Amino acid sequence: MKTKVGYKLGILENDKIICDKYWLRVKNDYENPFIYRCKEIGDEFGLSCSEVTRTVEDNAYLAVIDYQCKSCGTAKICYNRAELTSLHSKKWECENCYLKKFHRRLQNSRQERIESALEQRLIEENSYINQLVQFRESQIESVPNLDEIDVVDHYLLVAVISKLATENFRSTTALYDNLGTTLSPFHDLDVKIINRLMRKNLLLVNIENSYILLHAHEECLLQFDLSKMTFDFAYDSGQLKKLIIDSKQSSSKDKLVNSPEYKILCEDIQLNDCINYLTHCSAVNELEIVIGEKIESLLSTCLLRYSVSEIYFIIWKAVKTVSSYSLEFDIDKIIISNLIYDNIQKFHDEIRYKSSENKKHDRDRAHPKSVLNRIFFDEVHGIEDCGFRHTVDDLLKQL
Structure with missing residues (x-):
């Protein structure tokens, strides 16, 4: 085995002698190749065996x-005898080459996963x-004639x-992108309306802008993200204008x-108006509330x-009452919802049975007319x- 001792810059003379003695070997003696034992070197220089080894390593x-990396040909470097005696196979690979190949394999694996995921996504x-x-x-095959459209x-x-109509009256903008005046009082009702008109074939799905907003159920049925999708109107601009004009006629009303x-x-419109206000009031007062069938x-x-x-x-009075109570106690949203429910019921009954004054609330900027x-x-x-100011029954009685 051909070897050569190399020294680090600035090595002291004594340290050089220790290193030479440490690495000095008997040619072709594989069972006991080293001439000096660590203890012998240590006794000569007043060092322990571990201190001799550390001096050599430093x-x-x-x-x-003649023991080279199989990839780049770099000679094997040993810093102590244990490393030298552990050399067996000639198929050795240096750390740099090993890491390069490891990173290459990792990159290839990642690329394969990316390509596989992309292929699956494309499918x-x-x-x-x-x-x-x-x-x-x-x-398109089921678009009704204008005179066949249900009045609602x-x-x-x-x-x-x-x-939501664009300037050319050909398509809609997305609910998600609209600010200011809302379609309905509450987002859930907006989505419900869009879904209804799509199912009635009055709004046609826009393929180009919608396919990235779809995902399928386990049954492979499409599920639409209706708040972000855009649609094409099933009728041309002239027909849409006719629908608008006809809606103003007394006979249509x-x-x-x-x-x-x-x-x-x-x-439903009035209920969603109240739900929207209850949600807003609760948020302003930092109350988490569950809007379920009970409150509805x-x-x-x-x-x-x-x-x-x-x-x-x-609602305003009920939320304020619960808000002041929640400042004193740490309560979860289920309890908060029940407390708001109880207070709405309480104040409703007080007004109904004349033990409390009935007051009206005005609209504010946060709740414009839809x-x-x-x-x-x-x-x-x-x-x-x-x-906003009358019940549905009162309005119908006035007709």
């Missing part, structure tokens, strides 16, 4: 000339696009045109009011007797913001 190294996208094309084709759908479509669904939709049912009951503006006052309020209440009944 000041010199042994290059094994999914193609599947989504094909399903979307089929869905749009089925929509007619007015809902007019509301969507008013709020009478037909709308006489529809059994009109009252249900108006009640209570608000619906309140709306049978009182207007939205009056319910606003009841497009649905304007179209389904104001334009039908000819009274400014009547859906």
Whole structure:
């Protein structure tokens, strides 16, 4: 085995002698190749065996000339006898080459995973696009004639045109991108309306802008992100303008009011107005609330007797009461929801049985009148913001 001792810069003479003695070997003696034992060297220089080894490691190294890296040809460097005697196989690879190959393998593995994931994503996208094309084709085949559109759908479509139509009247903008006046009082109702008009084939899915917003259920049925999707109108601009003009006619308004669904939709608009205000009030007062069927049912009951503006006052009073209570106690959102429910019920009963004064709340900037309020209440009944200041039954009695 050909070897050569190398020394680090600035080595002291004594340290050099120690290193030479440490590495001095008997040629071709593999069982006991070293001439001097560590103890002998240590006794000569007043050092322990571990101090001799440390001195050698700090000041010199042994290059094994005929033991080279199989990749780059670099000679093996040993810093102590244990490293030298552990050399067995000639197929040795230096640390640099090992790390380079490791990083190359890691990079290749990552690239393969990326390519595999991309391929899978492309397969999914193609599947989504094909399903979307089929869905749009089925929509186009089922677009109703103008005179066949349900009257409630007619007015809902007019509301969507008013709020979401682009300048050329060909398509909609996304609910997510709209600021200011809202389509309906609450986001959930917005989505419900868009879904209804899409299922009725009055709004056609826009394939180019929508396929990236889709994902499939386990049953491979498409699920739409309706708040971010855009749609094409099923009719041209001339037909849409005709729908808008027709919605202003008294005969169309009478037909709308006489529809059994009109009252249900108006009640839904008012309920969502109250839910939106309750959510806002709770957030402003740093209260987490769960809006479920229980609270919705209570608000619906309140709306049978009182207007939205009056319910606003009841909600405001109930939330303020719970807010002051929550400052003293650490309570979770389920308890908060129950407390708000109890206080809404309490203040409603107090007003109903005359033990408390009934007051009305005004709209504020955070809760502007929605497009649905304007179209389904104001334009039908000819009274400014009547859906906010009157109950549905009171408005219907005035017709």
